[in-house]
Amino acid sequence: MDRRPRLLAPLLLACLALAVTAPGAFALSARYPTQSLGNRGTDVRAIEAMLIAKGYSLTFDGVFGVDTRAAVSEFQESRGLPATGIVNDATWGRLLSQIGPGSVGMPVVVLQRQLNEKRRAHLVTDGIYGSTTKAAVIAFQKHMGLVATGSVTMQTWRWLLWHFETPAFNKTSVCDYSVGNGLANWGTGAAIGQLEAAAKVVAKAGYGRVSVGDVGFEHGGAIPGHLSHRDGLDVDVRPMRDANDQCVARTNWRVASYDRTATRALIKAIRATAPGHIKLIYFNDPVLIREGLVRAHSGHDDHLHIRYCEAIHRNPLYDC
Numbered sequence: 001m002d003r004r005p006r007l008l009a010p011l012l013l014a015c016l017a018l019a020v021t022a023p024g025a026f027a028l029s030a031r032y033p034t035q036s037l038g039n040r041g042t043d044v045r046a047i048e049a050m051l052i053a054k055g056y057s058l059t060f061d062g063v064f065g066v067d068t069r070a071a072v073s074e075f076q077e078s079r080g081l082p083a084t085g086i087v088n089d090a091t092w093g094r095l096l097s098q099i100g101p102g103s104v105g106m107p108v109v110v111l112q113r114q115l116n117e118k119r120r121a122h123l124v125t126d127g128i129y130g131s132t133t134k135a136a137v138i139a140f141q142k143h144m145g146l147v148a149t150g151s152v153t154m155q156t157w158r159w160l161l162w163h164f165e166t167p168a169f170n171k172t173s174v175c176d177y178s179v180g181n182g183l184a185n186w187g188t189g190a191a192i193g194q195l196e197a198a199a200k201v202v203a204k205a206g207y208g209r210v211s212v213g214d215v216g217f218e219h220g221g222a223i224p225g226h227l228s229h230r231d232g233l234d235v236d237v238r239p240m241r242d243a244n245d246q247c248v249a250r251t252n253w254r255v256a257s258y259d260r261t262a263t264r265a266l267i268k269a270i271r272a273t274a275p276g277h278i279k280l281i282y283f284n285d286p287v288l289i290r291e292g293l294v295r296a297h298s299g300h301d302d303h304l305h306i307r308y309c310e311a312i313h314r315n316p317l318y319d320c
Helices: 004-020 022-027 042-053 066-078 089-095 106-119 131-143 154-162 189-204 260-272 286-290
Strands: 174-176 210-212 234-237 278-282 304-308
Touching (some): 042 066, 042 189, 089 154, 106 131, 131 154, 189 234, 189 260, 189 304, 260 278, 260 286
Parallel strands (some): 174 210
Antiparallel strands (some): 278 304
């Protein structure tokens, strides 16, 4: 008797289940973002807020500076952890605690900010875990294929901190250009925060907005046309133009519209706003290569490829 149909049925059901729960499937590999001296962004704000809630005196600015590192080291030592000043999985686990409806204070502010930045929840960051915050938590848990309790367990914290975010595109510092992958603008909280900080420096210098191309998909994974851009730490941006109109027109280092001075300023701003967290920048301008600002790589005449990195990362490509 031919048993193949019976054997295929469970396999097909398994494939269908995987397709339905695609975000959750990606989240199976979720990990806390390692943050350290030089990082910026939403996840650094989470660290600062949690430390403030535990009595540490810090500026709540989203910049992992020497004061933040010192507070992290002191906190680690107080909890019997190696005092490295690097916020790894073990440190996140001690900083965070379960919260739910009725909770108040800085941990709730962290939650609300994370949901706003990573899921555009539009919550008021008032530190009160009310009905709207609960609804946003339930929506996020359903989005990730988690049990939708409306309370934030350690599992929900991990998934939320792991989740990518997009730049805040605006009329002053950051704009978007598409290369065929749609809204592939999702990156880690640090990558996006550091990019936005660099864009503000460039805009203030009078060079116009930074034009952002592919970063990654919302839950990571393979992206057409790229061998990388899977982990939320690779960012493509256009070089700058003489007319400061890189948001609406492309250029490359070989043509007259290219502004080397402005592009040099952009690269220096990228490096300065993420000290110790730039793995490499690909761009084929030979002058900037000779200056040690970028590296040559095939296919990078018309855009810069920035690779951010973390102090500890499971993929050596992104390990600083």
